[in-house]
Amino acid sequence: MLKRLILDAAYALHTSKKYQAKKTFFYNLLENDQYRYKKYVDILMITLIFISVGVLIREVKYPVSDFLLYFSNYIVSIIFFIEYMLRLWVSSSVSEIIVRRSEHDSFLGSKVRLSKAFKEVLSVKFSYIISVRAIIDLLAILPFFHELRLLRTFILFRVFKLFRYAKSFQTLAGVLATKKFEFITLAMFASIVIFVSSVLIYVMEANNPSSPVNTLFEAVYWSIVTISTVGYGDVTPVTTEGRVVAMIVITSGIAVLAFTTSLVVSAFTEKLDEIKEVKNIEDITKLRDYYLICGYENIARELARKLKRSSHQIIVLDENEARVQSARQDGFIAMHYSPGSMESYEKLNIDISKQVKAVLCLREDDVENVYTALTIRAIDKDVLILSLLMKDANRKKLEFAGINKIVYPQELVGLITKELVGKPAAFEVIHQFRSEYTYVDIDEIMLTPRIIENFPTIGSLTNKKYRVIVLGVSKGESDRFYFNPIDSTLLETGDYLLVVGYKAFISEFEMSLHKKVEHV
């Protein structure tokens, strides 16, 4: 009967969307660095830690108000306790273990043995409880029992909780962990030297009345201070034998220090690229509305520079290390990943539909661009894909791959020369309007409800005052362009005004559109 109840409860929890959603929410809040609200929880916890430590320091010599003591000992401890329990809860799923065991036993045709499931649950939870992080969390709760004077110093353990919230500490620990074997070897060597030298100095000096080394503790203290090359000088050997030991310890100390330094440096050197990549991935995860440039060759470089100048965010993906380095030197976030591989987007945590404004396939190679476009289309059906076309014969293949916009440089050259020989002056004018290096610009202004309220018709616009030409209106719904519309043309929300004028005047004109005007 009890077994049935437990199984029913486990299945209910395991299949409950509400329960799973809540658990996922708390998991994200506490453990998922990519979750946007986690940082607020981290900031709250860090603040509580500093308040607790501040109260502890203040309390040493000065009286502290009862409220602060109550807050530090009880409120903070209760918050940490809740956090501890939530972390214990989300660390593993009890219902999942029970359900898995039930299905395993049922599949084999034997009776469901809950005892095995509970054993597994205990094992999983216990392994979490004895993890370093969980132990620090637990110690941070202990000041709750503040009547025990000793336990109040456990407030200091709250400082260790900072490791949990500061990623640089985690990075440091991760880097040093890669040299675990070397550090253990070093620790063994240092321990043996300390032990042997402590015993030797004790034997040589303890019976000498003028020697400050009288106990084994003082001998160990001297050894550690000497081997670490600190050398306070409060305890020094006075016998010749003792000084010989000191020379050996000093020499060993230099070796230990040099070995430690080289270990830390080599660990960081080896992991530097990895650390940078992790940092870049984290940065990419936080970005929104960026252009994803796939392939960094000449046109990509020039375009990236232009887009950057217009304050657009850009991420470059390329499978060629040299091109990635070139993009990085140009100041872009560039990742050495294949743009044509699904795995790249998974590893980089790129959510194309939410983060990417447009994908630009800019390899000067149609085969690569088609391959990348198909990969992107398989991930997201709607994102805008623009691609270079290098051979006109491949145009249909690019269209078939789902590319929305195709740019064919050779065709552009042909069209430009046609205009150059036909209407050179007109071509120059338009070219200059489009160029980023001139003062006169052509721009698009989207009409908002507020603008429409103030300026309902073309005739009501104040463009002449700002010496701005309205070339026409693009109607939002029909996407049709009306050139030089008559004054009575009605403007609507979502329409775009196409204007030509000095950049500064266009800005002023645009600002004036948003200001409230008094209609007489």
Add this chain to the structure above:
Amino acid sequence: MSSTTAMIFGLNKYALEIEANVKSKYDTVNIYALEGQDVSGKTIVTERFDLSDDWLDIAQSVDIENSIAFCVLENSAENIFLTISLRAHFKDLIIIAIASNNESANKLKMAGANKVIPIVETTADIIANVLERPISNRVLHSILYEESDLKIEQVKVLNAEYFKDQMIADIDWSRYKGIIILSVMHEDMSHEFIYASKLNSHIIHEGDILVVVGFEKDIDEFKKRIGSV
């Protein structure tokens, strides 16, 4: 009688695109392949040239003053050498050259090209416009390159009396329904935006070239009024 010739130096994909786009505007289009270049399999008829040519054949057979040269060799150094060689022999020839990057573009200008098309920069410009200003890009592309009713034209003023000695800043351009005046061209092909402060006190006189945008029939009407037709 003068005859117009377009000379395209270099046989490649750019040459073929240019040939397709300019053949309607010139009596003859000649494509010159560099000596030694393999032209087998090419359907187009080409002539040969060498970078050390003294261009005597061209000087004798082509009306240089009414012709244009396109330098489209893919090797930047060769293209610059070709440009400087043509300029050294033909002072008045209009030379349009393509450049793979800005550095080559500057050198081509120094070598005497009248107009340089930097491929990389132009393509990047077009892509940036497609992404950032899709509407203006569509409209301008349609005005410049496509067969639409909307045209951009350069119109020479032959009947300045029509403007009654008014200064540009004082003219109510909205009277000219259907068209928009964008710029006034100078003789050296440089131009001033119609609202430029330099033009405030400019009185339109005969010979001025106005750059106008409008529907074909409205531009024709405007041309009639200012005596351009």
